[in-house]
Amino acid sequence: MAMELPREFVNLLRRRGVHKVLTTIGDDGFPHAALKQTLQVDSAGRLFYLELMESSVTNRNMVASLWFHRPVSVLVSGTGGVSWELQGRPLRTLIAGPEFKKHYRLAHHRYGAMGLAAVWFIEPLALRDQSRTRRLLEEREAHPFFVHLDRLAIPGQARRQAGKD
């Protein structure tokens, strides 16, 4: 059963001005991150992106990930420290057929000379809300020792200790 993507994540992905980064792992073991602003969720709830270049490092790594079951990571970051990280795996790629043609037309309209090499579908495996405020709350609750003590001191006392009073 495929994991259902939460509405907050889908809404963020559809918002204008967000940054979308896809990180893949190369055959040499090195990670490779690339902005993939075409990352989107279709009407059937499937996460996909449009790969514009056949020879891109991401495209090559996606093939290797599909073949050898390596995970990929998607980071979507909006304003105000809002961000989500998704871990997944490439499920399939389209290089022909009616659905490819539909995306090809769109890519041609939007990117002109870039064309379209493939449509990649990513199966979500895990999702994490990394928004700054949420993470701060989580950390304070789960890890009370992970803090500099001056941040916990009574403000006036901290100033006296610093010799300013």
Added chain:
Amino acid sequence: MSQSGATDTTTQVISRRGRAKDRLEEVAAEHPDVPRLVILKTDVQRRGVHYTGSALRLLDPSLHQVTGTPIPGSRDGRLRPCPESLLMRDGSSILTAPTPLEEDPYWVDGIEGRLWLRDGGDPIEEVEYWPRPDYYGRLTAKGVDYRHIASARPQGLHISLGPARLDPEDVAEVVGDALREPGRFSALVIIAGSDPRGPEPFDREVDHCIEILRAIGRNFQNPAFPSQLNGSAYSRRQLERLHARTGLMSYTADLEVLDPGLFQRLRPDKARWVDYDEWKRRLVEAVAVFGRGRVGTGILAGMELGGPHGYATEEEALGRNLDQAEWLAERGVTTVFSLWKPPSGSFQGNASLDFLIQLAKGFHRIRRSHGLTVEYGDYRRGGNHPDLDLDRLQN
């Protein structure tokens, strides 16, 4: 589930298929550096397919490519509307043909509206039929069915010039119309046939290729356009003429078998005009004309194992194939393989899956070590060469 009737023969086949599945798993375990999808594709090409009734009910000629007659290499010889071939989820194709159940093919089955490959048990991989090009069903201004001029793969447009001589105007019209379909084609392949006539052998073939390629070229903005000519082994003079007068960007001439004695015995029609060593020399000459990575040869893997004069062992065949491919690669010529399919009922069986995977790895390694690619005929533009699928991780 499958609507195919199970017979005693089918039962026997299923029991053999159980052992065959072990072979796939064994080979996959033996070669963890080769993706299982590539091994599966190779095995499906090797063993062929049987389309179940439920799979054929999912075939829609308004959406899918359909072949009405057995394609070359078809092993069951039956006339009926049949899927042209299959696409996998990694975007590669399986060029395969219907095969009698007695020969232990994979099954293509329709399950809940989707197509799956099966090997005697559970579904093992989802596949799709090849999409139909928009130009299907059209006629040229002179009334020729487009399908008599061009055949389509998921991204490749193939034009075969033999045995019928094609009218360049018809070809130009079909190509022009095919190019109107957005994103449909990224490769143009001309198969020259073999016409040794002319003042110099093959002059007539080269002349015909030139007139066809020049007509096709009228559809493109630039003088050169991504294209491959699969032809006979031409002389330097003929190659230079082709290169100078057309927009052709790559050239292949298939030896089919990498041994002078076997070439003479198995392809006397070719050897009669150009012997093995001269064929190789001409391939090397072609690199000077078209460039490194733009000239290649193909072999039919498994053919060298047949008959009284074939190699005694797969190990011997592998060593010889790789040795010859290395010699060619050192000189800028690439070697790829397609699977040779023994005719139905032949005493010669298929090459083993392990042999084919070792050959794929070997050809891939040789190209990589010499910095060669076959971009004009890769998984997308050709689709018929498991060894080229491995090149997808290398750019």
